[in-house]
Amino acid sequence: MSCDKIQDLLSPYLDGELDSSGRAEVDSHLDTCPDCADLLARLRTAMNAFAAFPEVEPAVGLSLKLEAIPVRARRFRLRFDVLLRPAFQPVLAAAAGFLLLAGIYLVSPDKGLINRTISRQFHRSLGSVEKIYVQAGSLTDRLGEYANTIFASAKSINPIGRGKD
Numbered sequence: 001m002s003c004d005k006i007q008d009l010l011s012p013y014l015d016g017e018l019d020s021s022g023r024a025e026v027d028s029h030l031d032t033c034p035d036c037a038d039l040l041a042r043l044r045t046a047m048n049a050f051a052a053f054p055e056v057e058p059a060v061g062l063s064l065k066l067e068a069i070p071v072r073a074r075r076f077r078l079r080f081d082v083l084l085r086p087a088f089q090p091v092l093a094a095a096a097g098f099l100l101l102a103g104i105y106l107v108s109p110d111k112g113l114i115n116r117t118i119s120r121q122f123h124r125s126l127g128s129v130e131k132i133y134v135q136a137g138s139l140t141d142r143l144g145e146y147a148n149t150i151f152a153s154a155k156s157i158n159p160i161g162r163g164k165d
Contacts, residue, residue, distance in 0.1 A: 003029075006036050010043055 006029045012018050013026045030037045058066075083092060105114060143150075 003033060003036055006030075006033070007039060010036070010040055014040070014043055014047060 006026055009018065009022065009026055013023065018026065030040060082088065105111065108114060
């Protein structure tokens with residue numbers, strides 16, 4: 001049995017929760033594996049240390065006060081604290097920016113100029129993307145020409161040094 005499985009069984013082993021076949025299996029592994037035997041010794045030490053702690057009973061007055069706390073009935077309510085979580089804040093910032101730009105656009109008297117500027121910039125960007133796509137295609141074509149040479153070189157590399165006898 002592997003060390004991972006044995007390590008999962010060490011706590012039930014110490015608590016006496018394993019059947020005889022399980023105990024025998026753990027015992028045989030512990031005889032051959034010093035790492036797991038060391039882990040078992042450490043677990044025993046920790047258990048003994050925890051057993052040495054005194055058990056503390058809460059004061060009677062504290063128990064009565066805790067029991068007297070009324071249990072509030074849960075009712076449905078809309079909670080906005082989810083919006084204040086750090087993981088959600090970039091989304092809120094993007095939404096605020098979008099709403100700001102949309103508000104400026106809606107109240108702007110020069111909507112036609114804004115539309116033309118956006119359209120022009122979009123088409124420029126589209127042209128740039130097309131150029132990049134064409135360059136990437138030519139790069140892959142050039143790599144295709146050298147593919148056999150690259151594969152042969154990669155096969156000849158032997159970083160570990162195996163197979164050389």
